Amino acid sequence: MTVQTIARADVRGADAAPAARPGSGRRGRWLALASRHRVALTLAFLVVFPWIAPYQALAANILVLGLYALGFNLLFGYTGLLSFGHAAFLGGGAYGCGIAIVQYGWHPVPALIAGTVLATGIAAVMGALAIRTRGIYFAMTTLALSMCVYYAFYQAEAFTGGENGLRGINVARLDLLSLSLDLLDPTVKYYCVLAVVGLAVWLFSRLLSSPFGAALEAIRENENRAIACGYDVQRMKLVAFILSGALCGLAGALQAIHLSIVPIETLHYATSGQAVMMALLGGMGTFFGPFVGAATFLLLQDGLTSLTSHWQLFVGAIFIAFVLFLPLGIWGEVLARLRRARL
Amino acid sequence: MSEIMLGGFPLDLLLLQLLTGVALGAIYVLVGIGLSLIFGLMNVVNFAHGAFFMAGAYVGVFLYGYTGSFWLSLVAAPLAMGGLGFAVERVLVRPLYGRGIDDPLLLTFGLSYVMIEGVRIAFGLTGLPFGAPPELRGGIDIGVGYFPLYRLFLIAFSLAVVGALWLFVERTSFGLVIRAGARDPQIVQVLGIRIARVWLAIFGLGCGLAGLAGILAAPLQGVTPEMGVPVLAEAFVVTVVGGMGSLAGAVLAGLIVGIVVAMTSLVAPDMTKMAIFALMALVLLVRPRGLLGRQGALG
Numbered sequence: 123m124t125v126q127t128i129a130r131a132d133v134r135g136a137d138a139a140p141a142a143r144p145g146s147g148r149r150g151r152w153l154a155l156a157s158r159h160r161v162a163l164t165l166a167f168l169v170v171f172p173w174i175a176p177y178q179a180l181a182a183n184i185l186v187l188g189l190y191a192l193g194f195n196l197l198f199g200y201t202g203l204l205s206f207g208h209a210a211f212l213g214g215g216a217y218g219c220g221i222a223i224v225q226y227g228w229h230p231v232p233a234l235i236a237g238t239v240l241a242t243g244i245a246a247v248m249g250a251l252a253i254r255t256r257g258i259y260f261a262m263t264t265l266a267l268s269m270c271v272y273y274a275f276y277q278a279e280a281f282t283g284g285e286n287g288l289r290g291i292n293v294a295r296l297d298l299l300s301l302s303l304d305l306l307d308p309t310v311k312y313y314c315v316l317a318v319v320g321l322a323v324w325l326f327s328r329l330l331s332s333p334f335g336a337a338l339e340a341i342r343e344n345e346n347r348a349i350a351c352g353y354d355v356q357r358m359k360l361v362a363f364i365l366s367g368a369l370c371g372l373a374g375a376l377q378a379i380h381l382s383i384v385p386i387e388t389l390h391y392a393t394s395g396q397a398v399m400m401a402l403l404g405g406m407g408t409f410f411g412p413f414v415g416a417a418t419f420l421l422l423q424d425g426l427t428s429l430t431s432h433w434q435l436f437v438g439a440i441f442i443a444f445v446l447f448l449p450l451g452i453w454g455e456v457l458a459r460l461r462r463a464r465l
Numbered sequence: 466m467s468e469i470m471l472g473g474f475p476l477d478l479l480l481l482q483l484l485t486g487v488a489l490g491a492i493y494v495l496v497g498i499g500l501s502l503i504f505g506l507m508n509v510v511n512f513a514h515g516a517f518f519m520a521g522a523y524v525g526v527f528l529y530g531y532t533g534s535f536w537l538s539l540v541a542a543p544l545a546m547g548g549l550g551f552a553v554e555r556v557l558v559r560p561l562y563g564r565g566i567d568d569p570l571l572l573t574f575g576l577s578y579v580m581i582e583g584v585r586i587a588f589g590l591t592g593l594p595f596g597a598p599p600e601l602r603g604g605i606d607i608g609v610g611y612f613p614l615y616r617l618f619l620i621a622f623s624l625a626v627v628g629a630l631w632l633f634v635e636r637t638s639f640g641l642v643i644r645a646g647a648r649d650p651q652i653v654q655v656l657g658i659r660i661a662r663v664w665l666a667i668f669g670l671g672c673g674l675a676g677l678a679g680i681l682a683a684p685l686q687g688v689t690p691e692m693g694v695p696v697l698a699e700a701f702v703v704t705v706v707g708g709m710g711s712l713a714g715a716v717l718a719g720l721i722v723g724i725v726v727a728m729t730s731l732v733a734p735d736m737t738k739m740a741i742f743a744l745m746a747l748v749l750l751v752r753p754r755g756l757l758g759r760q761g762a763l764g
Binding site for chain 1: 504508510557560561564565566567568570571572574575576577578579581582583585586694695697698701702704705709735736738739741742743745746749750753
């Protein structure tokens, strides 16, 4: 027990606090400024991103999975809870949105909300069970519970299409008030997705800068001390779990509309693992890291599948190398170097 | 005899199904014990445990194809996986001691990808069929009906392995070190025992048990590169239900899970997979630390 109980701060400490520290020197001031305007900077990058990405559909994929990793990061990077069950929220959101459109013919906007609500509900039930376990137990429990969700959706064939997945989520046009947007145009689709993701990123940033966000980081750094300070840690964990699930559910709902199909694999535990991989590759507990991680993962997958059918071998090996040698992740390492250079 | 009915099913059928559950549970017990040993002693959750299970099955089936001896496979599969476990602990897991508790978990998760894909490269994407060895085929009359001989062998063999393991942990001096190491590794080290060697041995032993479970399960279901994935989730259920790090808990929970699966497949076949997780949810609600869970000791 004792050998490995080293404060998490040592592993991913450099960028742990999103709030700007008063910088010494010019670079410090720039970093503080950038940190204060993290939402604007993130969105500015995402607005020009389609011109950098190899093709538009991939850019939208990165955006959606970036939001998924962002939601996961709220729990893992900021609260310090490692969940292996987030596929249940991505899949729950995707199925909720898809079922509303396919089976009930809903408009895409309420369908997005329906998906998010379904994922939030699943998160509430799973979270209430999972937070009863502590530490490393948590990862195993969430994994097992998410497999339960997988089998439930697998069996409910009339609604979900079972093994074949949910097909036919065709949203060609998006009619909003007097606007009529053509979603078959990849550029229009990207910016529609970005509008939703941008809103979520802004909300996420507000959440992190709130006292609640600070308390979550306190739980990550030292749970016992947070309890001693009088925080209702169990309840805060549950709220963080549900909020994380809601963000991932929104990502899932967007994915259902973007891909126009929900494969049953969306709910599989490999999808949960993907969130873990993206968060680690990008940098746990960093604001922009999830998008870096999603881009890295999808570009790797895209590049490797064109070379070999055994891309998972390389993804696995790269992931191992990151755990061993670059635990801060790409973005975390960049930030740590910038900070170190300042001194 | 078959006139006695219970819940709409003849008693004979229920008893046979119960025995089937015990046979299935034997596999869960072996997988769960390995996972629990590694966790109890090293605080490492081995996410590659399902991959070791799968790779053990492949090694066994491959050797069986070459030599035609199931008994040789039964020895070679756990040895090969134990050896691989040694290498993994020494090269990959050891550098992570002293870092965050999640790091070994993440690393073994990446390792499971590499192992599954490695097996796909070596043996192909589709699975290999594998039946029980000729000397263990067929069934015998056990009083309530015919029961497959192989499953009886599976129960007896697992019982022997668990018994040997119990003697090893409870009655040998190395077992004493293991129990002490689970309680307080630092004190053990202060007493002049190289705890790193104990960890190495335990990681190898746990992985070897996973490999053994793999080759034992192979005749029941054949082998595919993905066969370890559901086993990992089910092994987690076993450790959560039994109590983390508790060997006796893993045995008890493994048998319970096996019996629950067998009984559900009789009553409501569609619900079989769900039943396992419903069981876990129930235990979490009633007794979050597991049936025999204690803090930090191999109970």
